[in-house]
Amino acid sequence: MESLAEILGRQGGWATFSDLTALVSRKTVSAALARGDVQRVGRGIYALPELPAGIAAALSYDGVVSHSSAAAAMGFPLLVAPEKPHVIVPPNRHSRPGPPAVLHWADTDTDERRNRITSPLRTVVDAARILPFGEGLAVADAALATGRISQDELLAATVVMRGYGCPNARAVAEAASGLSGSFLESMLRALLISAGIEGFEPQVLVCGGSFRARVDLGHRRARLALEADSFEFHGSRRHFTADCLRYDELVAAGWLVLRLTYEQVIGDPDWVVAMVRSVLAQRLAG
Secondary structure: OOOHHHHHHHOOOEEEHHHHHOOOOHHHHHHHHHHOOOEEEEOOEEEOOOOOHHHHHHHHOOOEEOHHHHHHHOOOOOOOOOOOOEEEEOOOOOOOOOOOOEEEEOOOOHHHHHHOEOOHHHHHHHHHHHOOHHHHHHHHHHHHHOOOOOHHHHHHHHHHOOOOOHHHHHHHHHHOOOOOOOHHHHHHHHHHHHOOOOOEEEEEEEEEOOEEEEEEEEEOOOOEEEEEEOOOOOOOHHHHHHHHHHHHHHHHOOOEEEEEEHHHHHHOHHHHHHHHHHHHHHHHHO
């Protein structure tokens, strides 16, 4: 016979009291609760103790995980995880006691209520409402790159949206690209856009004879490549040699390469903007 924990695990980590008592006795539920095998997270809702905090909060408030919490649950990149889960509750719902959470009052559709999380499109749009431009862009880029949403869907959703955060969400939708290769690349591109530096495209293909390489951000006219370099230990001479070969081939093809680290892009964005602006002016003047 399945244990209560096994039943909950098979059902996604939580179930209603009526669902459980259709399979086990009330005494079994009470005993599991007393032992700490399960927890009561809402009115008539029981869950495993290891249930993610976002889902537990959504169940407690009878809402759905949303905004940056939904983005994190979907694997979209964030600079920092939200301190408290974001949860959307029905617009006519009064506040009720529950775990720490950021509550938003809005309508949700049937699928969102059933899955207890906003749709990928709704998640991207809502995340762009509350996150800084660069972080919102990184979420949107990742959603496009993974095929969870399309550019047309994102643009259409932001055109008709209302409420707080509309300008930022629309700016994110207009700048988003499924070509972005990483969170850091998206953040770097956002810096350039915010600074009014134009002409850089994501994942530009550079060709020179038999050589082919893609650069994170490329300015074709200036032949200036920006590489967003996250800290990574390659661990072999072969990888190091390949990296040097790629760099040398780019230079031989007439491109200047600026390698920008996480610490620079995130920690010293003014320096990054000034450096790119200065080098770009030199390349265009020459």
